[in-house]
Amino acid sequence: MTTLSYRLVSKWYGNVLGVSQVDLDIGPGVLGLLGVNGAGKSTLMKMAAGLLKPSLGEVRVLGEDPRNQASVRAHIGYCPEVDRFYEGMRVESWVQGMARYFGYSARGAKEITNEVLAKVGMSENRRKRLSECSKGMRQRTKLARAMLGKPGLYLLDEPLTGLDPLGRHDIVSLVRELGRQGNSVIVSSHVLEEVEQMTDQLVLIHQGRLMARGSISEIRDQIQDQPRKMAIGCEHPRRMGRELLALPSVEGIEIQERGLKVHVLEAGAFFQALTKIAADPIHGVHSIVPLDEGLDAVFGYLVNK
Amino acid sequence: MTGFVRTTWLVALQSLRILLGSKKSLFFFGLSLLYAGVMALVVFRFGDREGVNELFSMLTLIIMVQALMPLTAMYLSISAIRDEISERSIVFLLSAPVPRPAIWLGKYLAATVSSLVIIGVGFFLAAILSWNLQGDLRFGAQLQASTVSSFGIGLLVAPFAYCAIGSFFALSFKRAMIWGAVFVFAWESFAGSTPAQSGVRSATVVDAIRSIAIKGSVAATGFRREMADWITGGRLWMDGMSPEAVIDKMVPSIPHSIWNVLLTALIYLGLALLIGSRKDYESGEQNG
Numbered sequence: 001m002t003t004l005s006y007r008l009v010s011k012w013y014g015n016v017l018g019v020s021q022v023d024l025d026i027g028p029g030v031l032g033l034l035g036v037n038g039a040g041k042s043t044l045m046k047m048a049a050g051l052l053k054p055s056l057g058e059v060r061v062l063g064e065d066p067r068n069q070a071s072v073r074a075h076i077g078y079c080p081e082v083d084r085f086y087e088g089m090r091v092e093s094w095v096q097g098m099a100r101y102f103g104y105s106a107r108g109a110k111e112i113t114n115e116v117l118a119k120v121g122m123s124e125n126r127r128k129r130l131s132e133c134s135k136g137m138r139q140r141t142k143l144a145r146a147m148l149g150k151p152g153l154y155l156l157d158e159p160l161t162g163l164d165p166l167g168r169h170d171i172v173s174l175v176r177e178l179g180r181q182g183n184s185v186i187v188s189s190h191v192l193e194e195v196e197q198m199t200d201q202l203v204l205i206h207q208g209r210l211m212a213r214g215s216i217s218e219i220r221d222q223i224q225d226q227p228r229k230m231a232i233g234c235e236h237p238r239r240m241g242r243e244l245l246a247l248p249s250v251e252g253i254e255i256q257e258r259g260l261k262v263h264v265l266e267a268g269a270f271f272q273a274l275t276k277i278a279a280d281p282i283h284g285v286h287s288i289v290p291l292d293e294g295l296d297a298v299f300g301y302l303v304n305k
Numbered sequence: 306m307t308g309f310v311r312t313t314w315l316v317a318l319q320s321l322r323i324l325l326g327s328k329k330s331l332f333f334f335g336l337s338l339l340y341a342g343v344m345a346l347v348v349f350r351f352g353d354r355e356g357v358n359e360l361f362s363m364l365t366l367i368i369m370v371q372a373l374m375p376l377t378a379m380y381l382s383i384s385a386i387r388d389e390i391s392e393r394s395i396v397f398l399l400s401a402p403v404p405r406p407a408i409w410l411g412k413y414l415a416a417t418v419s420s421l422v423i424i425g426v427g428f429f430l431a432a433i434l435s436w437n438l439q440g441d442l443r444f445g446a447q448l449q450a451s452t453v454s455s456f457g458i459g460l461l462v463a464p465f466a467y468c469a470i471g472s473f474f475a476l477s478f479k480r481a482m483i484w485g486a487v488f489v490f491a492w493e494s495f496a497g498s499t500p501a502q503s504g505v506r507s508a509t510v511v512d513a514i515r516s517i518a519i520k521g522s523v524a525a526t527g528f529r530r531e532m533a534d535w536i537t538g539g540r541l542w543m544d545g546m547s548p549e550a551v552i553d554k555m556v557p558s559i560p561h562s563i564w565n566v567l568l569t570a571l572i573y574l575g576l577a578l579l580i581g582s583r584k585d586y587e588s589g590e591q592n593g
Contacts (some may be wrong), residue, residue: 015532046587049396049400050399051396051585052585053585070403071402072400072402073402073403074402078400080397082396084392085393086319097315101312101398190483
């Protein structure tokens with residue numbers, strides 16, 4: 001089931017290209033939207049939240065245009081990067097006021113406010129003025145606001161910004177839980193580790209273009225023109241290096257003190273051969289670690305492509 | 306439709322709370338009270354010589370109608386919309402299930418009501434003070450209901466037009482405050498003071514409000530004589546016309562002036578809502 005779809009969406013800000021020809025369907029589960037600052041992540045989210053209209057193409061949430069159909073926005077939980085509120089208001093009054101826009105009665109707004117503030121761990125700070133709240137508290141308050149309409153689609157723009165480690169842990173758990181409940185949760189970040197904690201499903205975006213989609217290893221498999229790097233820990237690196245260099249799937253090796261780094265051209269053939277070589281006790285192989293299946297390496301390859 | 310009215314109401318209430326609790330409102334409220342204070346001082350000092358209706362009319366025209374009302378309404382209506390757009394806190398409203406016109410209409414109503422409250426308190430206080438100060442019969446003619454009500458009607462309808470124009474600027478231009486200032490000082494003050502023959506004056510809001518005041522304040526004969534002289538460009542006595550004849554002939558009726566103000570409000574509000582529904586107010590250019 002598709003919750004959010006982008007059909008050949010482009011967005012210009014004057015002469016500056018924000019997003020270019022993005023074609024993407026998003027269903028239930030947590031999806032990480034990854035890219036450096038200015039890549040187009042927030043623009044994609046804003047278009048889905050109905051804040052921006054695309055210059056070309058169309059954006060649909062549950063089959064409706066979020067820009068022009070106000071009712072569909074009740075199903076979108078948007079947590080923007082913006083950190084400005086009505087500063088004089090108390091946390092609970094602000095969330096309650098927002099709840100009224102989602103159709104709650106005064107009493108209903110009170111109840112849902114209690115519920116969402118508890119979910120994001122802000123119950124104790126509910127009486128604080130927004131101007132007195134720390135960055136983390138403000139982030140939690142925005143998340144509480146995103147949960148008001150009991151939405152099916154969550155758009156969380158850099159949700160971990162400003163949170164302390166405990167806060168990060170809580171919000172990561174919350175995001176995972178929302179995904180498990182069958183919601184579509186899109187989390188944007190430029191910090192690779194943040195996204196890795198929440199999901200292995202990613203969309204990589206760079207300079208407004210969709211670079212890749214899938215799990216990290218799936219994306220790595222798509223990159224054929226970059227040799228893979230493996231670290232092999234062994235007792236006799238030179239001896240093992242000689243054997244590995246004889247393989248056609250190996251491009252080069254770097255001898256190190258207690259092992260070696262291998263640059264692999266063809267992963268399938270290499271692993272087949274490595275299984276046999278490593279099984280020989282003469283080499284004393286004690287570890288095999290892929291070095292470039294981390295997000296940062298994959299992202300680096302894609303960006304530099 | 307019910308949803309639209311409900312959300313408009315909610316936006317208006319919230320914006321009203323924010324506007325009336327802001328420092329800028331306090332500033333304009335202070336100016337409004339200052340007007341009342343000046344009125345009390347002048348009436349107390351000169352009321353026996355000039356007549357309280359004349360003093361009240363002239364001061365209200367100069368301070369309230371031509372300066373404080375347009376400035377207050379323009380500033381508050383632009384601020385109600387533009388502050389949130391420039392601070393980007395507007396995203397919380399724009400991403401809520403609220404139709405865009407309901408957001409802008411709610412903010413317009415909040416600005417209008419705020420202006421009415423701020424101006425209304427000063428005006429009411431000025432009228433009460435003037436009334437009481439001449440209550441000891443030291444002054445000549447009493448402050449007449451017609452004088453108060455004619456200015457009161459003008460000040461009651463003016464914010465609808467000024468706030469609509471302010472909302473239009475706020476939704477159309479990034480530097481809306483500059484546009485607002487240019488409108489008040491260049492258009493309303495300058496064009497609003499041109500001779501009647503030019504015709505430009507009748508296109509200003511201030512002219513309609515002034516017309517209501519001139520037409521209605523029948524007890525302020527000295528004020529009406531001055532206005533008639535001004536309307537004719539100082540040719541009143543040369544042409545041998547009476548002030549009453551000039552006012553009858555050249556000043557539009559009160560209903561006509563009210564209609565002009567409300568029509569201006571409707572046109573600008575319509576344009577503001579149309580632009581506000583179509584334009585993006587969250588550029589996001591500076592972000593990811």
